[in-house]
Amino acid sequence: MRLTSEADGDDARDGARRDASPVTNSRPIVDDMPPLRRALLCFVLLSIGAAYAGDLFSNSFLVRFKRDVDPGEARDVAQRHGFVNMGPVLGSRSEYHFVNRALPVARTKRSIPHMRKLKVDPLVHTAVQQPGFIRVKRGYKPLKVENLVKIEPHKDPTDPYFPYQWYLKNTGQNGGKAKLDLNVEAAWAQGITGKNVTTAIMDDGVDYMHPDLKFNYNSQASYDFSSNDPYPYPRYTDDWFNSHGTRCAGEVAAARDNGICGVGVAYDSKIAGIRMLDQPYMTDLIEANSMGHEPNLIDIYSASWGPTDDGKTVDGPRNSTMRAIVKGVNEGRNGLGSIYVWASGDGGADDDCNCDGYAASMWTISINSAINDGQNAHYDESCSSTLASTFSNGAKDPNTGVATTDLYGKCTTTHSGTSAAAPEAAGVFALALEANNKLSWRDIQHLTVLTSKRNSLFDAKGRFRWTMNGVGLEFNHLFGFGVLDAGAMVALARRWKTVPPRFHCEAGDIKEIHMIPSKKSVILKITTDACKGQNTEVRYLEHVQAVISLNASRRGDIELFLTSPMGTRSMILSRRQNDDDSRDGFSKWPFMTTHTWAEYPQGTWLLEAKFNSEIPQSGYLKEWSLILHGTKEPPYTELPVLDPHSKLAIVKKAHESRSKM
Incomplete structure (x- = not known):
């Protein structure tokens, strides 16, 4: 439909x-x-x-x-x-x-x-x-009621559920891999706990009377767009279905050392509740008003929902919602830009998050998840727009999920899915914003790229390997640039210098119709100087968009690859076996990749389209426009290098070598 x-x-x-x-x-x-x-x-x-x-x-x-x-x-x-x-x-x-x-x-x-x-x-x-x-919450299992289990307090923090929060401190509990976590203790040790930062949970409401949340609740920044009042309390259901937002809120800002549940990533930060997900059908105006709500009081907007993860939906923000998001990154936080964090999706290998216009947007930070032994969860979607990853549930025991707050003063250990991953990222970003409250929305993305770690992350099925792009940055089609490292991000944020102004260059387009053969690839080329000599010149890449129109006898069998002049090959659309569309195709759809981050864009870009199908198919690539986003000036020249083996050192060396050519 x-x-x-x-x-x-x-x-x-x-x-x-x-x-x-x-x-x-x-x-x-x-x-x-x-x-x-x-x-x-x-x-x-x-x-x-x-x-x-x-x-x-x-x-x-x-x-x-x-x-x-x-x-x-x-x-x-x-x-x-x-x-x-x-x-x-x-x-x-x-x-x-x-x-x-x-x-x-x-x-x-x-x-x-x-x-x-x-x-x-x-x-x-x-x-x-x-x-x-339709907009759906992202989570692996139906939510269920749990009773608060009395657990003996544990040292540092003393919260009873902290031993179960392996994503904060992984000691190998529940079959996990030791030290595979968000490294938040390294951030806390620097005295950074999220003070004076507010994260809005855009969801089904927040139990702001929960004893682990109430002292960190920002009522001034909260609103209920489902009922149109200032009290975004979850609507009661017998199955506790509307516990989703409360669980996400606890991941960010649950209080420390109060003897209740666990502790939030940024336990001294504030959370706001924006109730907007609890109605039979979403509208553009509800989404827009939610994403534009109090942009100078709210620093981070966390969204653990999106279009249906059924492997056949192609959907994204409507007109007013897109205006709200773009206005937010340009004008929010008094001009520094609102930060939108998005769960990449729970459609698994049968879906591709580049078909989700929220997660794939260059204005949002798309977060995937890993489980406690380093492999991807089976519900994780993959796509080239994912920037980084956090964590969801355990490997050997799927019931060992994310320990967090639950409705009516309760606690849970089974929150999971990429729903759980996005708020963890929001918490890490809150720590970075306390460390440096002058960070722009783009600075946060740069910090994410430079400090995320490969650690022990791996694709359980061996499909996607870690690859190095043209300037030495490692990425993975599932995990982006790796798992967030709060300690490293806070340390770099403290000495960060805002990146140079960003420009966008319309690098070229091909509007002639090209047939996509049933058994071969069609490869199109755009050679560009990246707007050299113009006032939109791009020399150092951030996001790259391939805006594509195509039709196929079966849309789900199409695969698309974009190769940069430096040889980095991004899969911008994977096969989706449930997508049998033969009518709509893609119309000016902006496929996005982050894999070429910090590369040089001048030269020839290749777009490859092919069918991945045993059954003969037919299709037409009708239009391709290449849009480059990035800076004219090198972004990291003013940053001192403290670790010669860091990503920052690697990229700076590559850029310095390039400037001498």
């Missing part, structure tokens, strides 16, 4: 056309653009939302006025036509969120009479009924 209406798709396409101008080679990312226009750096961001059509409609409406109106005027218009004004969208004075309580939460037909009522109002320019679409 396609989950967005044709009208909404038209709206997104119009937005993409309107905002295409900032991405030409003649414009750098500069501050003289209007904020939102500056934020929308490339047309692919909004084209994500243009690919959907559907047959579910909510009782929410996006209303655009002909001029700026104050909330009182908007309220009067809403009441005049039988609506309730839920407030402005992303702080706008011309766009508001209206709800009609007389309509069902989800219906199969658009309500033309209600839209007509709004459109005939002299103040209203357009009114768009919001489609409803």
Whole structure:
């Protein structure tokens, strides 16, 4: 089922056309653009939302006025036509969120009479009924009730569940590999515990009365977008299904040495609850308002959910949500940029997280998981956009998951899935932000690349090996650049110098249609100087996007590979055996890779498309655009090298050698 209406798709396409101008080679990312226009750096961001059509409609409406109106005027218009004004969208004075309580939460037909009522109002320019679409929590097992087990206190920390928190301190318990953990004790030893940093848990609510959370709860930064009130407490269900957010919150900020449950990665940081996941169908406006909520009070947004992990869905942020995310990274945290952490997905080997427009976005940090002996969990998705990994459940005993807080003052040891991985990363980033509160959203990504460790991580099936890119950085298709190392990240954050300004270069495109043979590959080439001599020149890479349109007799059998001029080969789309789409294909879909980080982009890029199928298939590669993101100046020149064997030393040496050529 396609989950967005044709009208909404038209709206997104119009937005993409309107905002295409900032991405030409003649414009750098500069501050003289209007904020939102500056934020929308490339047309692919909004084209994500243009690919959907559907047959579910909510009782929410996006209303655009002909001029700026104050909330009182908007309220009067809403009441005049039988609506309730839920407030402005992303702080706008011309766009508001209206709800009609007389309509069902989800219906199969658009309500033309209600839209007509709004459109005939002299103040209203357009009114768009919001489609409803599916968003699912990410977790390996159904959540279940557990009783608090009384455990003798343990030394440092003394919290009773700390011995079970192997992801914080792995001594080999429960069949794990000793020292395979987040190395948080090295960060704590530096006096860094997350003070003055707030992480928002965007989920099904947070039990903010939990004794292990209540003193670290930031009520001012919290909100319930499902019920539209300031109290994001989870809705009760007999099966405790809405314990997801509370479990994630405890991973970040559970208090230390209070005799309750375990301890959070950043146990002196604050958590905010944003309840937005608990309704039958998600809407674009709920997502957008959640991701744009209190951007100067919230530092990190943690999301352990996304499109359905069924191996056949291709889905991502709609128009308003993408605007909120991009506005967040450009304007949030008083201009330093909001940090969005995303769980990569639980679809396993049958799915590819590059088909999830949230996890694959360059604006988010996509986190995968490993289990306590170093192998990937069987539910882990793989893709080239994953930046790093943390941990989920145990190997020999799958019930040995992440020990954390649970609903109603309880504790659990069975939280798992990439749902558990993302909040751990958020906690590590909170530590880094306390160490250096001037870090930008890009600085956090650079620190992640430079300090994550290969450690003992390995692919249990032997499919994906560790590979070195053109400047000596090791990466893995499952684990990104490795497992987060809190101690190393905090140490480097303390002496970090903000990276140079980022530019994007439209490096070239191929718009001729090329057939994809059934048994052979089609290889396309783009040779680029990376906008040399222009004000968008890129010499040192960060993210690379291959924006692709294609159709196939069976979409799931297509594999795509992107090879950089330095020879790094990224699988940007793997086979998805459950995806039997033969109609939609991919339309301007931005496949992203981080594997070429810090490489030099000048030269010839190769795109290879082929079928991985025993049954003959046919397809057409209709369009490919290459977009390079990175800096003109070398990013690490001002950083002193303390360890000659560190990633920083390796990359700096490569860059210095290049500059002498």
